[in-house]
Amino acid sequence: MTRSSSILWILAVLIPIIGIIHLFSGVSDIDWNTFVKSLVNFDQTETAEVIIREIRLPRVITAIVAGASLSLAGLLMQTLFQNPLAGPYVLGINSGASLFVAITTLTGVTFFTTQYGLAINALLGAFVFGVLILFFSRFARNHITLLLTGVMIGSFTSAFIAILQQMSHMQDLKRFTLWGLGSLQKVQLNETPLLIATVLLGTILSLLMTRSLNILVLGAEEAEQHGIRVRRLKYQMIGITALLTGIVTAFCGPIAFVGLAVPNIVRILLKTQEHKKLIIGSILGGALFLLVSDLFIIKIEKLVLIPINAITSIVGAPIVVFILFRKLK
Amino acid sequence: MIRIEHSTIGYSTPLLRIGQLNLEKGNLYVLLGKNGAGKSTFLKTLRGTVRAIDGTLSIDGKNINSIALQDRAKLVSFVSSRPSYTEYMTVEEFVGLGRTPYLNLFAQQKESDQKAIDESIAACGIEKIRSKAIDSVSDGERQLAAVAKALAHDTPYILLDEPTAYLDYSNKRKLMELLITLAQEKNKCILATSHDVELVLKSNCSLLVIEEKEQLLHQVSNTIGLDELIEKVF
Amino acid sequence: MKYILFLSLFVLLSCNTENTSKTAYKSGNQHISTLFDLEEQENKQYLLKIFDPNSGDVEREIKIDGSIPHKVICLSMTSLGMFVALDQREQIIGIPEVKYIYDAEVRNSFDKGHVKSFPDESSIGAETIIESGADIVLYSGFGTDFPNAEKLERLGIQTIPIYDWRENNPLGKAEWIKIIGALCGKSDDANTYFDTVVTEYNTLKQKAETATEKPKILSGNLIGDTWWAPSGESYVAQLIKDAKGEYIYSTTKGTGSISLTMEDILNAPETDYWINPGFETKKDILANTPLANRIPSYNSIYCYSKKMNLFWEKSAIEPQHVLEDLIRIFHPELLKDGNFYFYSKIN
Numbered sequence: 005m006t007r008s009s010s011i012l013w014i015l016a017v018l019i020p021i022i023g024i025i026h027l028f029s030g031v032s033d034i035d036w037n038t039f040v041k042s043l044v045n046f047d048q049t050e051t052a053e054v055i056i057r058e059i060r061l062p063r064v065i066t067a068i069v070a071g072a073s074l075s076l077a078g079l080l081m082q083t084l085f086q087n088p089l090a091g092p093y094v095l096g097i098n099s100g101a102s103l104f105v106a107i108t109t110l111t112g113v114t115f116f117t118t119q120y121g122l123a124i125n126a127l128l129g130a131f132v133f134g135v136l137i138l139f140f141s142r143f144a145r146n147h148i149t150l151l152l153t154g155v156m157i158g159s160f161t162s163a164f165i166a167i168l169q170q171m172s173h174m175q176d177l178k179r180f181t182l183w184g185l186g187s188l189q190k191v192q193l194n195e196t197p198l199l200i201a202t203v204l205l206g207t208i209l210s211l212l213m214t215r216s217l218n219i220l221v222l223g224a225e226e227a228e229q230h231g232i233r234v235r236r237l238k239y240q241m242i243g244i245t246a247l248l249t250g251i252v253t254a255f256c257g258p259i260a261f262v263g264l265a266v267p268n269i270v271r272i273l274l275k276t277q278e279h280k281k282l283i284i285g286s287i288l289g290g291a292l293f294l295l296v297s298d299l300f301i302i303k304i305e306k307l308v309l310i311p312i313n314a315i316t317s318i319v320g321a322p323i324v325v326f327i328l329f330r331k332l333k
Numbered sequence: 334m335i336r337i338e339h340s341t342i343g344y345s346t347p348l349l350r351i352g353q354l355n356l357e358k359g360n361l362y363v364l365l366g367k368n369g370a371g372k373s374t375f376l377k378t379l380r381g382t383v384r385a386i387d388g389t390l391s392i393d394g395k396n397i398n399s400i401a402l403q404d405r406a407k408l409v410s411f412v413s414s415r416p417s418y419t420e421y422m423t424v425e426e427f428v429g430l431g432r433t434p435y436l437n438l439f440a441q442q443k444e445s446d447q448k449a450i451d452e453s454i455a456a457c458g459i460e461k462i463r464s465k466a467i468d469s470v471s472d473g474e475r476q477l478a479a480v481a482k483a484l485a486h487d488t489p490y491i492l493l494d495e496p497t498a499y500l501d502y503s504n505k506r507k508l509m510e511l512l513i514t515l516a517q518e519k520n521k522c523i524l525a526t527s528h529d530v531e532l533v534l535k536s537n538c539s540l541l542v543i544e545e546k547e548q549l550l551h552q553v554s555n556t557i558g559l560d561e562l563i564e565k566v567f
Numbered sequence: 568m569k570y571i572l573f574l575s576l577f578v579l580l581s582c583n584t585e586n587t588s589k590t591a592y593k594s595g596n597q598h599i600s601t602l603f604d605l606e607e608q609e610n611k612q613y614l615l616k617i618f619d620p621n622s623g624d625v626e627r628e629i630k631i632d633g634s635i636p637h638k639v640i641c642l643s644m645t646s647l648g649m650f651v652a653l654d655q656r657e658q659i660i661g662i663p664e665v666k667y668i669y670d671a672e673v674r675n676s677f678d679k680g681h682v683k684s685f686p687d688e689s690s691i692g693a694e695t696i697i698e699s700g701a702d703i704v705l706y707s708g709f710g711t712d713f714p715n716a717e718k719l720e721r722l723g724i725q726t727i728p729i730y731d732w733r734e735n736n737p738l739g740k741a742e743w744i745k746i747i748g749a750l751c752g753k754s755d756d757a758n759t760y761f762d763t764v765v766t767e768y769n770t771l772k773q774k775a776e777t778a779t780e781k782p783k784i785l786s787g788n789l790i791g792d793t794w795w796a797p798s799g800e801s802y803v804a805q806l807i808k809d810a811k812g813e814y815i816y817s818t819t820k821g822t823g824s825i826s827l828t829m830e831d832i833l834n835a836p837e838t839d840y841w842i843n844p845g846f847e848t849k850k851d852i853l854a855n856t857p858l859a860n861r862i863p864s865y866n867s868i869y870c871y872s873k874k875m876n877l878f879w880e881k882s883a884i885e886p887q888h889v890l891e892d893l894i895r896i897f898h899p900e901l902l903k904d905g906n907f908y909f910y911s912k913i914n
Contacts, residue, residue, distance in 0.1 A: 031830040051833050054861050059829055086419075178845075182855065185791040189829065192857045215440040219433045223417045229380065230433035230486070231406025277422045280439060309793050309826045 008274040008281050015288035019068065022292065026064050026299045027056065034060075058193055066191040067298045068291040069199040070256050071266070073248040075290025076206055078263025079270075079282055083217050084138075084241045087147045088271070088327050091264030092130070092249040095150070096157035100133025101126035101253040102184065106165045109180045110172035123198075127250030133157065134242035186257035186313040188298055195255065202251045203287070209244050210283050213237065217279040259294075260313050261320020266290045268327055293319075334358070335379065335490065335522065340388025342371060342378050342550075347386055349375065349548045354541075356524060358489060361516040363533045364526045364550070365566050366543035372526040375550065376492050379524070381405050392490065406434040410486035414495035416479035418467045424478050425463040428453055431485030453484035456519075457511060473504035480511065484519075491515075493525040497532065505529070509536040530562055542566050597765055600739035602730060605749055610634065613749040620733050629727055633752035640696060642688050642706045643729040645740075645883035647673070649747040652884050653756050660701055661685045669876035688713060697722060703750065705729050735802045735822040737809070737886035738765055744884050760884075767887040768809075771894060775811040778898040782839035784812040785832070785864055787824070788846070789856045794827040803843065806886070810893035812840070829858060838864040840896055842910075847872045849913055869896050871909040878909045 028034060034056045042053035074092065081090040081097070092098055104125040137154060144150035169177055191199065210217075216237050219227045224234045252259070270285040271277075297315040304310070335356040341347045348371035356362055366372045377383040378390065381397055390397045392408055400408065410431070418427060431453070432446045442450075454463050457477045462470050467478065476496060483491050493512070497505040513536060516523045524541075527533055533540065540553045542565050553565070598604075601623075604616040611633035619626040640661030641647045650659055651670045662668055665677045665684050676682040683699065685691055688706045693715040696704060701724060706713055708728035713719075716726045727746075734740040741764050748757020784807050787796040797803035799819040807814040815836050819825050841864040846852045852859045852868070859865055871878040871892075882889050888908035895902045896910060 031828060032834050048861070054858070055830055055833055058858055058861065059833070179851075179855070182791055187792045189792045190857065212438050215433060215436050215438050218440050219430050221419050221422075222430065225382075225413075226417060226430075228382070228402070229406065229409075229411050230430070231403040232433070233402060271421055275421045277419055277426070278440075305828055309828065311791060 071290035071294030075266035095154035104129025123254035126254035131246035648880035
């Protein structure tokens with residue numbers, strides 16, 4: 005077994021282990037029997053069953069799916085822009101989702117106030133901003149320029165959102181503000197199939213692009229020379245990124261740095277540009293990253309309650325700086 | 334065979350004209366010309382990324398612009414003067430990317446692919462560095478790896494844009510000899526551009542020149558004297 | 568402005584106030600608040616001392632002149648209610664955004680252009696204030712000092728913080744009306760008003776004492792992933808206690824708020840009533856807290872959210888009515904007649 009496949013196996017084995025530890029961590033002690041009973045013969049008057057089935061299970065699933073989705077989206081962005089600093093958050097794809105969500109929640113258009121309306125909007129926003137950054141990327145001469153463009157798009161969007169906030173009703177504002185904090189705990193059990201389907205679809209579509217992604221690493225010209233329709237490919241990549249980012253953002257709010265940090269860690273660990281491995285590695289790594297982060301939150305919640313974005317940023321931001329220094333040497 | 338008849342090459346304004354030119358398999362052609370004379374544009378035209386202003390350009394009897402992208406990828410390969418590369422990639426993986434047009438969507442390599450890669454690496458004499466990272470080898474080695482990638486790409490036509498530009502003298506000679514050997518032994522039609530008149534004259538290749546004043550691209554005999562060649566090109 | 572309101576929700580729950588200062592009271596009959604002291608020095612000239620809630624030291628001293636009419640920009644919503652209660656609306660020239668105003672007469676003056684709207688204290692411009700011709704600005708002071716307070720002072724514009732929200736005693740909160748009274752030259756009215764409030768409040772409190780049952784009460788809601796509940800020594804906890812409810816977190820320390828997880832809430836003792844979830848409908852509650860329907864008191868939720876503007880304007884100066892509402896919720900048998908002032912059942 006090669007080094008890279010052993011790493012992938014380790015990640016794959018760690019996820020269920022950490023997942024189960026996560027499932028059985030919390031304020032109250034819940035045993036395995038209660039968990040099984042809550043699945044097969046749910047009694048909604050039993051507090052312990054409600055807690056494990058309706059609080060912990062969706063939270064574990066959400067952590068896995070959101071981590072996998074965002075990290076895969078980040079990998080696609082990095083390959084698309086040939087830039088290790090790319091990611092849905094830094095390039096303003098999240099901002100797109102936020103803006104569209106803001107427009108609809110804050111202006112009170114009722115169609116969009118359902119969870120699915122929100123998802124559609126976030127997806128649309130993510131796609132529009134993805135295309136926007138794709139357009140700007142033509143003029144960006146280097147990694148930093150593209151990154152700054154993303155940051156500027158983000159600031160520009162925040163300004164619009166601030167204006168919308170000023171004009172909105174308190175109730176709407178409250179909902180939007182809370183959404184903006186980012187959370188793995190807002191997803192309900194009956195919504196998890198949609199999230200799982202999204203990440204599966206994204207994974208399959210990405211794996212189907214393996215051949216194209218491998219050569220795209222060397223640039224658009226090389227890819228075209230080897231028979232890849234690069235223009236179409238790029239839109240497909242933006243589409244998948246928007247799907248993954250949009251759905252996760254709609255359900256969990258913006259979650260920072262996962263998409264940027266994880267694929268980079270995976271690439272450094274696997275030491276490869278082979279996208280079959282990178283895709284699988286990013287999915288597993290992203291899932292594990294959010295799972296461990298969230299478990300950490302649970303473990304210290306008796307001392308202090310911290311939001312998920314605080315953890316991902318504490319880990320993610322230094323990685324960006326590390327990559328920056330490495331690249332700018 | 335690449336066949337060009339009464340063609341004008343350029344973007345919106347003509348850069349150069351070609352009367353009649355046939356490029357055949359088994360030969361190494363070297364195109365000499367000043368910087369800016371239109372060498373790269375000519376290569377781009379052959380690669381299908383720039384359209385000729387007028388005239389006929391065909392590869393194996395098919396009009397260049399009517400060949401589908403995927404089909405063209407199996408006809409023409411290209412090596413740039415500074416091949417792009419990336420971190421976390423071995424020389425072998427880099428060469429393996431040349432197999433892209435023949436792989437399935439999941440990029441699974443078959444035995445035949447691995448064989449082509451091994452042969453290409455052997456032909457270019459880079460067995461020793463095959464497991465090294467592509468970003469850690471020298472410029473000369475990387476250029477050889479790029480040629481190996483084009484070989485693994487396994488197309489009858491290989492185009493190289495100034496392949497020797499960034500190499501030292503001994504590597505320049507080595508590469509020219511390699512290209513001639515490949516053309517002859519593997520029966521390929523190889524076209525390289527250069528502005529290194531001396532290097533080219535010492536090699537046993539077919540000469541193409543772009544005459545600056547007349548903006549004309551044509552073939553010259555390789556017995557031409559150095560002075561005359563310099564006169565024509567510069 | 569919305570931020571301030573939103574923030575004030577937090578602050579209501581989270582500010583820390585300690586009862587450490589003990590000062591004799593010279594103006595008015597009863598003095599309950601420990602956070603300020605108001606002394607009449609000569610005819611309608613007052614000295615207001617504001618104490619630091621933690622140390623009890625004097626934080627600010629402000630001279631108040633009640634002998635002349637003022638032009639007041641009132642950015643503190645509760646103070647606006649105090650002007651209304653003392654019928655001194657004519658001294659107000661500036662208010663927060665009109666959509667948060669309850670009082671019909673104030674809204675009317677706004678429509679006629681006698682009163683103008685101002686942005687919240689964090690974004691209000693000094694020039695706007697000077698331009699308006701105001702001589703006093705009342706603000707809540709949730710953040711730091713009022714911007715450009717010193718410069719305004721030199722131009723003769725006084726900025727006075729109304730820290731009623733720091734109080735954890737409902738009556739102490741209401742007592743801040745005395746400051747508005749002094750400002751308007753209506754100290755006697757303010758004192759009378761306050762005495763009535765105290766009497767009514769205590770009467771209701773005694774009435775609640777007669778109840779036999781002591782229902783268990785849940786308060787607060789999820790904000791993000793955290794359930795913020797008032798601490799055991801907070802304003803809300805005091806009201807619940809006076810209404811003879813058993814607040815499930817009454818033994819927690821502090822006057823601010825405690826942060827809990829959703830799991831904590833589900834594991835908490837079974838509650839009979841859930842107050843102040845901060846939403847108008849169960850649909851909104853569920854959107855914010857998907858598992859809210861697993862809380863035992865889900866079918867007995869009460870909040871002032873349908874009368875938000877009224878609540879902000881009046882709840883501080885009518886603590887007896889807040890108390891009455893809570894008694895009506897916890898012990899409907901004690902108050903057969905009458906209706907809710909602020910609260911309503913959330914459906």
